[in-house]
Amino acid sequence: MNRRSFLQQTGRQALGLAVLPLAAQAAAPAATSRQRVLRAAHLTDIHVQPGLGAPAGMAAALRHAQGLADRPDLILFGGDCIGDALENPRESVLEQWAVWDRVLAAELHLPACQCLGNHDIFGWKMRGRPGVEQDALYGKTSALERLGLKSSFYSFDRAGWHFVVLDSMQIDGSNQGYIARLDEAQFAWLEHDLATTPSATPVCVLSHIPILSAASFFDGDLATTGNWIVPGAWMHIDARRIKDLFYRHPNVKVCLSGHLHMEDDVTYLGVRYLCNGAVCGGWWKGKNQQFGPAYAVIDFYADGRVDHQMVTFTPPPV
Numbered sequence: 490m491n492r493r494s495f496l497q498q499t500g501r502q503a504l505g506l507a508v509l510p511l512a513a514q515a516a517a518p519a520a521t522s523r524q525r526v527l528r529a530a531h532l533t534d535i536h537v538q539p540g541l542g543a544p545a546g547m548a549a550a551l552r553h554a555q556g557l558a559d560r561p562d563l564i565l566f567g568g569d570c571i572g573d574a575l576e577n578p579r580e581s582v583l584e585q586w587a588v589w590d591r592v593l594a595a596e597l598h599l600p601a602c603q604c605l606g607n608h609d610i611f612g613w614k615m616r617g618r619p620g621v622e623q624d625a626l627y628g629k630t631s632a633l634e635r636l637g638l639k640s641s642f643y644s645f646d647r648a649g650w651h652f653v654v655l656d657s658m659q660i661d662g663s664n665q666g667y668i669a670r671l672d673e674a675q676f677a678w679l680e681h682d683l684a685t686t687p688s689a690t691p692v693c694v695l696s697h698i699p700i701l702s703a704a705s706f707f708d709g710d711l712a713t714t715g716n717w718i719v720p721g722a723w724m725h726i727d728a729r730r731i732k733d734l735f736y737r738h739p740n741v742k743v744c745l746s747g748h749l750h751m752e753d754d755v756t757y758l759g760v761r762y763l764c765n766g767a768v769c770g771g772w773w774k775g776k777n778q779q780f781g782p783a784y785a786v787i788d789f790y791a792d793g794r795v796d797h798q799m800v801t802f803t804p805p806p807v
């Protein structure tokens with residue numbers, strides 16, 4: 490199936506989900522510096538699947554976000570759209586994506602952009618098993634096609650802000666199957682993208698895995714050796730290199746992420762790093778530690794400021 494027929498089959502073309510419509514809608518408003526120019530809802534880690542009330546929960550989250558009295562202009566999806574493709578059989582993965590497609594087609598009514606998550610990648614934890622790496626679903630390609638993305642990293646302009654969407658996951662021999670970093674090609678692309686963005690244009694970076702996070706210290710018992718050991722799959726292992734790059738571009742103002750199903754708000758060297766919980770909370774089984782199902786609302790201002798709030802919602806009872 491080619492990409493065009495795929496999009497038509499899933500009905501996603503009509504929703505304007507691809508990146509190009511977003512870019513086409515971009516318009517620099519005549520804004521005063523203190524003026525809010527954009528309101529976005531960041532929905533990450535939905536982990537939809539057929540069971541656990543996840544389809545109704547995903548629908549409830551989308552209705553909640555799009556039903557706010559002060560309605561967002563844009564939905565930023567943060568990745569981990571489905572339960573898991575890293576180590577589930579292809580039939581299960583296709584079933585999960587079918588639920589994603591169905592709920593999105595029925596419930597999404599705003600412009601949106603997509604970001605790849607680790608659990609959207611097929612087979613990386615099943616490498617070596619017969620047929621896995623030969624499967625047409627293997628790796629990132631089929632997930633990107635599902636999400637209507639030509640590349641796993643890209644940027645666009647909207648309302649006077651520049652948005653950069655990163656691909657945090659590189660294949661790795663660890664237990665997780667991936668490590669959180671940018672490969673050389675993506676880092677070079679990011680350097681170039683920031684260098685060619687006007688210095689007066691504020692930048693928002695969206696990644697699935699946090700570049701810098703306080704919550705990552707509490708994801709598991711990471712202090713048993715007497716040292717804090719944060720796995721490279723929890724938080725970008727190349728955070729030092731990225732924060733040094735951001736330091737050369739003071740117009741980088743805010744970084745949004747998910748992945749940990751926990752929430753934090755860390756400001757470092759003038760950049761605000763927001764880890765925005767999980768729509769599914771604890772994988773549709775209540776809370777993860779102290780954090781229940783939630784999404785973020787971010788208000789973007791012309792002068793580069795952002796306001797941020799976490800919004801909780803209650804999934805329908807199963």
Ligand SMILES: [Zn+2]
Pocket residue numbers: 569606607608697747748749
């Ligand atoms: Zn994740």
